[in-house]
Amino acid sequence: MTMQYWLVKSEPEAYAWSDLLGDRKTDWTGVRNYQARIHLNAMRKGDRVLFYESVTTKAVVGVAEVTKTAFPDKTADEPGWVAVELKPIAPLSRPVTLTQIKAEPALAGIPLLRQSRLSVMPLEPAAFKRIVALGG
DNA sequence: GCCAACGTTGGC
C-alpha cells in the first residue's frame, strides 16, 4: 500500500511535540473514540503523521512517522482500544496555525476544520503536503 | 429506538 497521511491532536499540557522529541518515540495511547480508533487501526508502518497541538498552541508543529501498527492500549480499562507507536521526523520550521489552515481554500475540507473533536484523522496527500509546505 | 441529560473537547 502507498503511504498514507494522518493528523493527530494533543493538548500540549498532556503531551506536547517537545515531549515526543525528548522521548524519541511514544505509544499514542488514550484514544477513546470509535471513529478515531478506526483511523488508528488503518495506520501502517511508515505513514506520515502531522502533530497538532490544540487548546494553547492551536498549530501543526511537527511531522511524525508510524513505527508500529495498532496494538492493545495498555492504559484502557476495557478491551478493544488500541495505540500505535509514533516517532518524530522533524519539527516544522514555522508552526502552521489553525488560522492559517482556515485561510487556505485548499484546506477547507479537512477533518480538522469539519470535525473539531476528532483526535485522529486522515489527510489527503495534497492537504498534508500543503500544510508541510506552509510550515517550511 | 428515541431523546434528554450530561460530560468532554477545544475554539474564542
Place this chain on the structure above:
DNA sequence: GCCAACGTTGGC
C-alpha cells in the same frame, strides 16, 4: 471563563 459541538448514557 464561556459556550458550541458532539459523543455517550440511561430512562422510557
